[in-house]
Amino acid sequence: xxxxxxxxxxxxxxxxxxxxxxxxxxxxxxxxxxxxxxxxxxxxxxxxxxxxxxxxxxxxxxxxxxxxxxxxxxxxxxxxxxxxxxxxxxxxxxxxxxxxxxxxxxxxxxxxxxxxxxxxxxxxxxxxxxxxxxxxxxxxxxxxxxxxxxxxxxxxxxxxxxxxxxxxxxxxxxxxxxxxxxxxxxxxxxxxxxxxxxxxxxxxxxxxxxxxxxxxxxxxxxxxxxxxxxxxxxxxxxxxx
Numbered sequence: 001x002x003x004x005x006x007x008x009x010x011x012x013x014x015x016x017x018x019x020x021x022x023x024x025x026x027x028x029x030x031x032x033x034x035x036x037x038x039x040x041x042x043x044x045x046x047x048x049x050x051x052x053x054x055x056x057x058x059x060x061x062x063x064x065x066x067x068x069x070x071x072x073x074x075x076x077x078x079x080x081x082x083x084x085x086x087x088x089x090x091x092x093x094x095x096x097x098x099x100x101x102x103x104x105x106x107x108x109x110x111x112x113x114x115x116x117x118x119x120x121x122x123x124x125x126x127x128x129x130x131x132x133x134x135x136x137x138x139x140x141x142x143x144x145x146x147x148x149x150x151x152x153x154x155x156x157x158x159x160x161x162x163x164x165x166x167x168x169x170x171x172x173x174x175x176x177x178x179x180x181x182x183x184x185x186x187x188x189x190x191x192x193x194x195x196x197x198x199x200x201x202x203x204x205x206x207x208x209x210x211x212x213x214x215x216x217x218x219x220x221x222x223x224x225x226x227x228x229x230x231x232x233x234x235x236x237x238x239x240x241x
Contacts, residue, residue, distance in 0.1 A: 004063075005218075005219075008213065009229060010116070012229045013198070014182030014183040014228055015058070015179050015182055016058075017053060017058070017060070017181065017183045017185065017224075018063075018064070018136075019063050019184070019186070019187070019224075020186040020193075021063055021064060021065070022190050023034050023210075023211075024039045024041065024212070024213055025038050026038070027052040029213065036081075036084070041149065041214035042213045043065075044067075045214050045216065049063075050133070051218075052218035054133050056131065056163065056224075060179065060181075061135050061136070062135075062136035062181060062197070063135070063137055065069075065137050065138055065139045066081065066107075066140055067142055068140060068195075072210075082112075082113065082116065085089045086119060086212065087122070090119055093119075093122070093126065093127070096129050096135070101130055101134075101135050102135070103124055103135050104136045104137070106174040106175060107141045107174065108149070111140060112202075130200060136214060141174070143197055144198070146173055147198070173199060173200070175197070180200040181200055182228070183224065184196070185224045186206070186207075186209075187209055187213040187216050189208060189210040190208065191208060209224070
């Protein structure tokens with residue numbers, strides 16, 4: 001429970017936390033398990049971190065679940081991941097809805113199997129009016145693809161270039177209506193952005209941990225939030241300007 005932590009050190013709670021979940025395969029290898037066992041453990045951990053985020057007062061949580069580049073992994077791993085995601089989605093959505101979680105999908109639905117596509121759309125529609133926390137699942141997502149999709153849609157909508165500003169452009173992104181991430185956390189000691197929210201993260205704070213994603217827990221989230229509280233966010237300006 002969050003009560004075991006000294007929350008007085010959390011002087012600033014980020015409204016939007018995004019997580020690049022990394023290390024599932026290494027977690028499995030350390031235990032002499034198949035890689036899919038690591039992915040299964042990683043997917044199961046999403047619920048625990050979501051509950052921790054709610055307790056700490058985070059309003060939006062975005063998780064990087066499957067990138068557009070991940071299709072290049074071995075077919076058996078990709079198909080296994082799809083099966084895990086589909087099963088967990090069907091199993092978890094009723095409880096998430098009951099607990100006031102709003103689910104959003106960030107990414108392309110093209111290329112995803114019909115059964116899973118229906119499950120994703122059902123989850124979005126079922127939970128659309130919930131307001132306890134928003135959980136964005138970046139699935140079949142790529143930051144460059146998102147920007148290209150936005151540009152294509154603006155061309156189709158005949159947007160006047162002279163009327164285009166950052167706010168108008170952002171309204172065409174998958175994250176339309178959401179605040180930009182205040183904090184981006186990456187697990188497994190990796191230091192790459194990996195094509196994740198590259199427009200939205202222009203002024204995000206970053207935090208990395210050596211902890212592998214399946215082991216990332218409430219205590220690890222607390223460390224990230226505590227580090228965020230100690231940052232001075234200037235957004236390119238002088239602190240006292």
